[in-house]
Amino acid sequence: MGGALFRAIGALGEPPMRRVVALSLALAVLSFAMLWLAIAALLYHTSLFEWRVMNWLVDLLGGLAVLGLTWLLFPAVVTLIMSFYLERVAAAVEATDYPERGPPRSQPLGEIVAVTLRLTMLTLLLNLLALPIYLLFPGINIFFFLALNGYLFGRGYFEVVALRRLDAGEARAVRNRFAGRIFLGGVVIAGLFALPLVNLVAPVIATAFMLHIFEALPRAPGASLWPRP
Incomplete structure (x- = not known):
């Protein structure tokens, strides 16, 4: 797995x-700025909590609260915005490292939208629900963040690359069979999104990384889930 990441x-x-990569950087910076402004407007102009103490705490934290929420929600938002460009990443990696592969299957637009939208909504919802754990349990919160988002990003980015070669049923079967390996890959991706500056190109690295993992998965004798030429 380390070799896949370095590649x-x-x-x-x-x-x-x-x-x-240049397009990714531009979209990532734009996404971060838009998310920052949206969260700032929400926190400063809306009473999110019934307790006055909580609203007072949010006002007191100010920029730290905005930065923390932006950092937390950024991976899901930038993945959604870049969803149509991740195909280019996968195609570029295949052209360089797997030239023997034939053209990918033609993915319906609805399938691409459904995969990325599901990942985005789940990531936003579950991370917001986990916010009390992130705030109240220092130390444990890091492992919880990596475990939760490792599962989400492992599944999401695996589907991004696997559905280029497999239909939904086949991709699900492969994901279930190699769930542990895909989860570990997702933990690495979650770590990339947590690193300053690295997170700006994390969607590109994550797509290429997961594609290498997918291509390295062993096949059972006689299996035809991802036939090679």
Whole structure:
């Protein structure tokens, strides 16, 4: 898995990826700024809690509260915004590292939207529900964040790359069979999103990383889930 991550990071400077990386940076910065403004407006102009003490605490924390929530929700939002460009990342990686692969299956637009929208909504909802744990249990909150988002991002980014080659039923079967490996890959992706500056290109690295994991999955004898030429 470490080799897959290093290959994904090393590919950022290769010619097929440079334009995608530049676009990723621009979209990520724009996403972060928009999310920051939206959360700031929500916190400063809305009473989110019935307890006055909680609203007073939010006002007191000010910029820290805005930054914390922006950081927490940024991975889901930027993944949704970049969903249509992650296909380019996967195609660039395949062209460089897996040229023997044939063209991917034609994905319906509805399938792409459904996958990324489901990932986004689940990530936003579950992380907001987990906010008390993040705030009240220092130390444990780090492991909880990695476990929760490791599952979500492992599943989400696996579907991004797997559905290029498999239909939904086949992708689900492969995901269930290699759930542990995909979860560990998701934990790595969650860690990337938690790192300053790295999180701006995390969707690109995550897609390339998960594609390498997918291509390295062993097949049972006679299996035809992802036939190779």
